[in-house]
Amino acid sequence: MSTEAVERRLYNALWWAKVQSAGPLEVDPDTPAVAGLTRAASPDGSTVWLVPTLPSGAGHSVLEELGAPPVAVEQPNETARLLAICVTCCWTDRSAPAWPGVTGTLAQIRSVYAGMRGRPEQSSDLTLIIGSLRRLHATHWIRWDEKTAEVRLGPRVVTWTATDLSTLRDLCRHLPEPPPAELSTRPEPESDERQEVLDD
Amino acid sequence: MDATLLDAEAEAAVLRVYRQVFAVLAREAGAMIVDPDLLDVDQAILDAFAEAGSDGLTVEQATLACRAYPHDMIVRRFEVLRQYGAITKLVDRPNELRHRAAFAPYVMLMFLRRMSVQGGQAELHQLLTLEAHSVSDPHATADEGKASIGRMTKVFRLLGNELAILVSTSTTAQLRENAQLAWGNERLIEQAEKVHRIVLERWPELHRDCTSLRMALAAYADAVQLAAGRLVERAGTTRALGLLPIETWLTFTRSSEPDALAAVLDGLLFDAAAPDFSPQTMVEAVETGRRSGSARMAPPRPTADADAPESAAATDREDLRAEAERVLAGRPEVDIVEVVDQAGDWITARRVLAELTAAHLHDELDYELVWSDGMRIDPTAGTPWATEGIFRRVAR
Numbered sequence: 001m002s003t004e005a006v007e008r009r010l011y012n013a014l015w016w017a018k019v020q021s022a023g024p025l026e027v028d029p030d031t032p033a034v035a036g037l038t039r040a041a042s043p044d045g046s047t048v049w050l051v052p053t054l055p056s057g058a059g060h061s062v063l064e065e066l067g068a069p070p071v072a073v074e075q076p077n078e079t080a081r082l083l084a085i086c087v088t089c090c091w092t093d094r095s096a097p098a099w100p101g102v103t104g105t106l107a108q109i110r111s112v113y114a115g116m117r118g119r120p121e122q123s124s125d126l127t128l129i130i131g132s133l134r135r136l137h138a139t140h141w142i143r144w145d146e147k148t149a150e151v152r153l154g155p156r157v158v159t160w161t162a163t164d165l166s167t168l169r170d171l172c173r174h175l176p177e178p179p180p181a182e183l184s185t186r187p188e189p190e191s192d193e194r195q196e197v198l199d200d
Numbered sequence: 201m202d203a204t205l206l207d208a209e210a211e212a213a214v215l216r217v218y219r220q221v222f223a224v225l226a227r228e229a230g231a232m233i234v235d236p237d238l239l240d241v242d243q244a245i246l247d248a249f250a251e252a253g254s255d256g257l258t259v260e261q262a263t264l265a266c267r268a269y270p271h272d273m274i275v276r277r278f279e280v281l282r283q284y285g286a287i288t289k290l291v292d293r294p295n296e297l298r299h300r301a302a303f304a305p306y307v308m309l310m311f312l313r314r315m316s317v318q319g320g321q322a323e324l325h326q327l328l329t330l331e332a333h334s335v336s337d338p339h340a341t342a343d344e345g346k347a348s349i350g351r352m353t354k355v356f357r358l359l360g361n362e363l364a365i366l367v368s369t370s371t372t373a374q375l376r377e378n379a380q381l382a383w384g385n386e387r388l389i390e391q392a393e394k395v396h397r398i399v400l401e402r403w404p405e406l407h408r409d410c411t412s413l414r415m416a417l418a419a420y421a422d423a424v425q426l427a428a429g430r431l432v433e434r435a436g437t438t439r440a441l442g443l444l445p446i447e448t449w450l451t452f453t454r455s456s457e458p459d460a461l462a463a464v465l466d467g468l469l470f471d472a473a474a475p476d477f478s479p480q481t482m483v484e485a486v487e488t489g490r491r492s493g494s495a496r497m498a499p500p501r502p503t504a505d506a507d508a509p510e511s512a513a514a515t516d517r518e519d520l521r522a523e524a525e526r527v528l529a530g531r532p533e534v535d536i537v538e539v540v541d542q543a544g545d546w547i548t549a550r551r552v553l554a555e556l557t558a559a560h561l562h563d564e565l566d567y568e569l570v571w572s573d574g575m576r577i578d579p580t581a582g583t584p585w586a587t588e589g590i591f592r593r594v595a596r
Contacts, residue, residue, distance in 0.1 A: 016469050023474055036469040052469045060476035066450060073475035080477050080485035087482075116490055121311060139474040160479070167479035 012036070015050065024140045025050045025157045043100040049155035073135060075128075084134035084171055085112045086142050089178045090153045094169050098157045106149035108178040109133075115176030146175045150183065241269050241277045243309055249287070249301035256290040256298035281305070301458050324355065327389040333593060336400050342403040346543045350410040352392055353416045358562065360420035372581055385424045517564055524559045524567050524591075533592030536569075537576045544582045556591050568594045 040049040065144040089104030114121040137144035143152040248265035281287045286305040290298040543549035560569040574588035
């Protein structure tokens, strides 16, 4: 094996070890490609997420098939519902892939949540919503900015296949339509930012 | 019919060997063993006789030689073997204690051992090789070739039939247990085709028998394909790699050394363990969330049910009354022919007539539609044929 190949393997192994311990990684866009990792450029292009490429058929469904328990999460149903709502709010161009999507707001999420429940918002809802958003943020399903109360889809959504996306498209159609986003002050105007995201 | 004493004796000799051969499989006279461990006992007894030399053994000596097994079990097996003639008295006379063993049962035992390991596949391979030898022998005749082809046809038909029946009728678990029927099928078919080729080249007149062999081989190959297809289809994505049952995989993952596990996953990357949200789970979660939401909705008010039909009926009634009044236009009664002519064409007229009829039949409306016998015929009118009658207001 040539020295170059050895170095290549070492380089890959290093990144693999990092991903195995920490999950998806946000790195500088100049980082060379790593085998077995999918690159997901963040909307503004300043960073790149490295997400493991799962071999087809080797996802979490295998655990189910083997009867092994999946990784536990608190309030799994509530959290899954919140992820669905985040997808509705952040995935506006349903013909494009879910990543990177646009920025959604807490107000949108609360409105869709109440609509899904079919009743006016209750005081306990916000606690549930924030808790679920934090859990999803910690596992890289979404990026939740607590200070500005804004949410984006996380890098893990790049692993959704075309089949998954069509299921989600149906799901979004069944959920109430979110109100237009009123983003907090940003360096660039809202419409421009939206356009730029779609260009990516 | 011309069975001579000599023939009878030859048949008896063959039968005697059969009895000896199957002695090792007999549980007692007339039944088969159900416990494979008994074969070990048989083997121990026959081993003891082999060691004993030409003096033979008494029952006591045999049990002593096989003391690894329970005494009464040895005695019982000894008795069974003796009944089948696998063990006979050294000299056939009363009170003879020494016995000798025949060699045929031991051969059978060897054969059974091999069968139990390979399910008969190895034997089939060897038989096929032997067939190939015999048909390539320069002294072989066409009849021998024909017999050889016939035997192989039967073997492969039996194999293929068993497998095909299993595929169509049995459960996946049963099929998996019998998977050895499908093992090494390519080599088997290859060998059979080799014999087939040799025979066809040497004796072209046997083409008819060769055709049936080819058909049997094709049927067997099809059955193997079907069986493999069904096993793979039922095995799911994780087990499509091999035909192992799920428990085997779980045992493997639980009992393997880290190195073995690492070797399996070499080249696959999984990130830190994280909860998964597949779109299916999201759909289910949203559906259950929505259901719990709708359950909390306020129940409908009881009066709402009764109100709606009442108002619909009232609207209907008032519509009919308005139409009747429009037709009457303040008069107490009106001629139907006039109404029909006013309506113009028949399409409109029949709608007006339907409403007048409805007003006539309505319980709460005081109108009446009375038909008379006359008929107006006027080719120039919108509706040339019109039955005469009157529509009028009545007091009830």
